[in-house]
Amino acid sequence: MSAIAPKHFRTPLSRVRGRGAAKSGTEDFWLQRVTSVAGIPLTVVAIIIGMLLLGRNQAATAQILGSPLVAVIMLLFIVCTVIHMKIGMQEILVDYVPNESLKLTLLLANTFYCWAVGLTAVYAILKMSFGV
């Protein structure tokens, strides 16, 4: 009868709890902070490594990238970056894609892309490091 009659008896708080656009939140929020803190020194060192490799040929580049210290730093940079960018893109998608099925498709694509790019980079570093 009345237009303001409640459609159900659950309180607004109980309905909204854990039901944001992403259906989850604090773990990703925290992991995004962890990877951003770690990412600061790793980014600085990765840029310096990149500058040191400018203009070198493949053999020299592979040798430097495969040397233990550089390889470990690059692995940390890649893993940190990929975790951070996966959460970041997920945040963008749940913010801007209202269509549920398109959103799920893009979230899947995001996961696949991040794993593929991350593992490709990790594989390349390990290959140069182990010299196979």
Next chain:
Amino acid sequence: MAETRAPAERPLSPHLQIYRLPLTMLMSGMHRISGFALYFGTLLLAWWLLAAASGPNAYAKFQWLSGTIIGQLIILGYTWALIHHMLGGVRHLIWDTGRGFGPQEREWLAAATIIGSLALTLIVAVISYLAMGGSR
């Protein structure tokens, strides 16, 4: 049925096109846009690493493309996005501690982000240019 009445003329809430773009708002947008760009830049990073791991031929292709004007602009843009996103991240981490929200502070932080990222990118670019003997 009762007579239908046209909805009353009410002021609409102002949206993006009404505001003069404040620097803090621009930096907020640029943080997300730079992150979005870096998302695809990581693919180039993976390509570079895979090319170096694959052998001289694959690496020669990468070096040729990265030597073109477009390649150079992409690398410059990637570097800027990386540095800008890093400085923007520092700003967000300061905010996470509950500091830096004052009117002067946030203007100062926004200005420091953009000036810092442009300055650092310029330094990286100049050093790289000189290290390459002026060839790039």
